[in-house]
Amino acid sequence: MKCDLCNKPAVVHEVTITGGAKKEVHLCLEHAHAAGIAIPGQQPINKVLSKFVIGKKEGAGEGHRRCGGCGCTFGQIKQTNLIGCPECYRAFEEPLSQLIEQSQFGNSEHVGRIPRKMHTPSHNEIRARKLMRELDAAVTAEQYERAAELRDRLNELTTNVEHENDTPEGNEGS
Amino acid sequence: MTDEARMPEPPIDADDRDVVLSSRVRLARNLSGQPFLNRATETQCAHIVRTTQHVLMNSSVSEKIIWIDLDEINAHDRSLLVERHLISRNLAESSLHRGVAISGDERLSVMVNEEDHLRIQVLRSGSNIESAFQQVRATDIQFEQQLDFAFSDRWGYLAVCPTNVGTGIRFSIMVHLPGLRITNELGKVRRAAKELHLAVRGYYGEGSESSGNIFQISNQVTLGSTEEDLRDIFTERIVPALLDYERSSRQVLLKRNPTLLDDRVHRALNILRSARLLKVEEAMKLISRVRLGVCLERLDVPLQQLDDLFIQIQPAHLRQHVNCALDAEEELEIRATLVREVLKGVN
Numbered sequence: 159m160k161c162d163l164c165n166k167p168a169v170v171h172e173v174t175i176t177g178g179a180k181k182e183v184h185l186c187l188e189h190a191h192a193a194g195i196a197i198p199g200q201q202p203i204n205k206v207l208s209k210f211v212i213g214k215k216e217g218a219g220e221g222h223r224r225c226g227g228c229g230c231t232f233g234q235i236k237q238t239n240l241i242g243c244p245e246c247y248r249a250f251e252e253p254l255s256q257l258i259e260q261s262q263f264g265n266s267e268h269v270g271r272i273p274r275k276m277h278t279p280s281h282n283e284i285r286a287r288k289l290m291r292e293l294d295a296a297v298t299a300e301q302y303e304r305a306a307e308l309r310d311r312l313n314e315l316t317t318n319v320e321h322e323n324d325t326p327e328g329n330e331g332s
Numbered sequence: 333m334t335d336e337a338r339m340p341e342p343p344i345d346a347d348d349r350d351v352v353l354s355s356r357v358r359l360a361r362n363l364s365g366q367p368f369l370n371r372a373t374e375t376q377c378a379h380i381v382r383t384t385q386h387v388l389m390n391s392s393v394s395e396k397i398i399w400i401d402l403d404e405i406n407a408h409d410r411s412l413l414v415e416r417h418l419i420s421r422n423l424a425e426s427s428l429h430r431g432v433a434i435s436g437d438e439r440l441s442v443m444v445n446e447e448d449h450l451r452i453q454v455l456r457s458g459s460n461i462e463s464a465f466q467q468v469r470a471t472d473i474q475f476e477q478q479l480d481f482a483f484s485d486r487w488g489y490l491a492v493c494p495t496n497v498g499t500g501i502r503f504s505i506m507v508h509l510p511g512l513r514i515t516n517e518l519g520k521v522r523r524a525a526k527e528l529h530l531a532v533r534g535y536y537g538e539g540s541e542s543s544g545n546i547f548q549i550s551n552q553v554t555l556g557s558t559e560e561d562l563r564d565i566f567t568e569r570i571v572p573a574l575l576d577y578e579r580s581s582r583q584v585l586l587k588r589n590p591t592l593l594d595d596r597v598h599r600a601l602n603i604l605r606s607a608r609l610l611k612v613e614e615a616m617k618l619i620s621r622v623r624l625g626v627c628l629e630r631l632d633v634p635l636q637q638l639d640d641l642f643i644q645i646q647p648a649h650l651r652q653h654v655n656c657a658l659d660a661e662e663e664l665e666i667r668a669t670l671v672r673e674v675l676k677g678v679n
Contacts, residue, residue, distance in 0.1 A: 228371040243367040244482035244490045251486075254494070258487065258555065261494035263529050265556025268488025270499035273476050276483065 161186035225249040267291070286315045348459035350627040351578050352571070353506040353546065353639055354417070357464040358453035359472055360491045360500035360554075364482040368492035369428060369445055377429040377445055384444045387478045388433040393471045396436030403429055411648035414536065417455060417506075419443055421536055439464075440471060448491050448500075450475070457639075459575075461503055461567050465559070468501075488555065498555030503566040506535075507574065510545045510624040511581030521577065529553050530570065535616075544616030544642060549574065586628055597625025601633075605675050609664040615645045615671060633678045641674055 161168045161184060168184035185193060224231055227245025232253050235241055239257070247254060259266045269287055289312045296305040362368060366380060389399055402410060402423065410424040419432050423446045430445040443451040452471055454464040475481075482490040488498040496502075512518050525532045533548040534540035551566055585593050600621035604610075623638045625631035643649055645667050651658055654666055 228367045230371055238370070239494065240370045240492050241368060241490075241494065242371040244362065244364055244484075247484055247487055247490055258494045258497055262498070262555040263553055265498070265553060267486060268484075268498045268555060270488055270501075270558045270562075271472075272488075273481055273483055274473065275476065275480070 159184050161189055163189045223249070282315050282318050286312060289315060348571075348575055349457070349635060349639075351507050351509070351575050352459040353457070353508055353642075355456045355459055355461045355464050356417075356453055356502075356504045356506070357461060357468045358451055358502050358504075359468055360448040360489065360496040360502075361450040361452065361472070361475070361479075362482045362490055362492070363449050364480045366449065366482075369447065369449070370492060372428075374429065380449050381429045381431050381444050384442075384450060384479065385431060385433070387475060388442055388444075391471075391474050391478075393474055394435035394437070394440055398434045398436070399431060400434065401431050402426075403431075408648055408651060411646075412652060415643055415646040415648050417536075420446060420451075420538070421540065422446060422538070423451075440467060442471075447493065448496065450479075459505060459567075459571060461505070461563060461571070465503070465563055469559075495552065496554055499557075499559045499562065501554055501559050501562060502550050503563060504537075504548050504550030505571060506546060506548050507578070508544070508546055508620065508623060509578050510620050511578050511585060513545045515581045515584055517577070517581055521574070525549065528570065543613065544620040546616075546620070546642070582624065582628055593625075593628070594630055597621050597628075597630050601625070601631060601675065601678065604671050605678070607668045607671070609661070610645070610668040610671060611664060612645055612647065612667065615667060616642065619645075619671075631678075633675070637674060641671065644670060644674075 159168045160166065164186060166186035166188070168186055183193075222231055222233065225242055225246045226249060228242035230242035230246065232250045235246065235250065235254070236257065239261075241247065241254070255266060267287070269284065289308055293305055293308040293312060296302075296308055363380060363383065366372065367376060369377065372380070385399055389397060391397070400409075400413070402419070407424075410419070413419040413432065413434075414421055414424050416438065418434055418438060418441045420443065423430055423432070423443050426445070428445050430443075432444065433442040434440070439456065440452075440454050443453070452468055452475070454467040454471070456464045484490060489500040491497050491500055509518065509521070512521055522532055529552045531548075531550050531552050533550070535543040535546045535548070537548055549570070551562055551570075553562070557565075600618040604615070604618050604622065619638055619641050622631060622633060623635070626633050626635055626638065644653070647663060650663055650666050650670065653670060658666060
């Protein structure tokens with residue numbers, strides 16, 4: 159079939175039915191572009207990409223980016239469920255958080271032992287972390303009274319932690 | 333490895349030994365600044381072995397510590413270590429540079445270049461998680477003075493597999509569950525374990541099948557709780573519930589049909605005492621039945637003797653026993669002879 163406007167072969171065939179009346183348009187590539195009709199498979203690249211990015215934003219981006227420490231990609235991690243090096247945890251922090259939560263049955267934060275060479279959290283800091291988790295759970299469960307109570311306790315504790323860290327006997331640098 | 337090097341035998345009435353053969357606590361640790369093993373080059377693997385070997389051998393975690401270069405010893409010796417649960421099958425079969433440090437009493441072993449750079453594990457007979465936990469903690473503290481472990485505030489101790497991140501701690505018990513097997517309750521145990529986020533594995537841990545109704549039960553969650561909380565859940569809730577369940581099943585067997593039970597356990601003992609050829613699986617199954625009879629006071633055999641037999645009848649230990657290579661038929665014969673000797677004086 160030829161283009162309605164020239165002798166070139168038609169590649170776009172548009173059929174519209176308005177008020178029972180059928181209207182057919184057959185256009186070649188050039189005339190279809192000129193008419194602003196999008197051709198499947200030949201859409202402007204930015205349109206295709208923007209759709210791709212929206213749908214696959216994290217997966218596609220992270221899947222190809224490489225860790226500066228070992229050179230592995232998040233795609234490889236996801237495929238094998240094995241992480242490449244300690245640096246990967248920083249490089250792919252957000253996508254990894256989902257993988258880790260899945261493996262750890264929803265748990266997402268370390269509250270256990272810390273190497274002695276590193277900063278040792280005070281009792282209040284550990285308590286504050288725990289309250290934070292309880293607060294998150296209360297909000298998720300829409301238990302707003304409990305959430306308010308936890309928030310107040312957390313505020314009080316946070317003030318104490320800041321005070322602890324300001325004192326010369328604090329744990330800084332230990 | 334000599335027989336003298338084996339762990340001193342605990343008393344028969346040690347904690348919950350009617351069900352729990354042994355307890356284990358292990359930590360996964362990795363060196364900071366080094367790729368994990370799936371991305372490490374041969375040179376980097378060798379470097380990890382050298383660095384950790386030096387620290388392990390110069391530590392005071394045990395009065396005596398033995399280093400075994402697993403690249404250097406033969407497959408038979410590696411199998412011996414697997415059969416004693418001192419290294420994993422995974423480590424024995426790996427092609428990477430690797431090694432293991434073992435304390436003189438064989439309670440502590442530190443596997444280097446297993447799945448993680450270090451796997452620190454402490455074993456105890458019977459139900460002794462707390463004692464194993466204390467030793468593994470002390471060992472960890474000592475190692476970290478000289479080794480920088482990969483750690484992040486958010487994720488804790490970093491591991492190659494997300495299932496080990498956080499505390500990197502795994503509590504496990506090796507349990508004998510013939511009651512639950514015979515009463516067909518194991519399916520329920522597996523389902524309950526899944527709901528409680530516990531792994532149920534076989535005699536040699538990950539990837540192995542159960543043998544002699546022996547299972548390894550361990551926690552799967554390593555993140556989001558302190559080591560102490562994980563320990564408490566395991567020892568105060570999981571272990572007692574499992575023990576109660578197995579003991580109740582044994583009582584059901586006893587009450588339902590004591591003659592059938594007696595037939596089962598005496599028949600097993602007599603086959604063991606008269607067989608001339610024994611496959612390892614058959615022997616494990618029969619020893620399991622005899623063990624059940626002993627725990628229900630239907631037979632009088634020292635429990636420790638049976639628990640030792642579970643290990644002695646394994647292929648590498650048999651070869652060690654006769655000090656020569658065995659073909660398939662010889663192995664069956666030597667196993668049967670050994671079992672007959674051990675159970676000779678038993679009534």
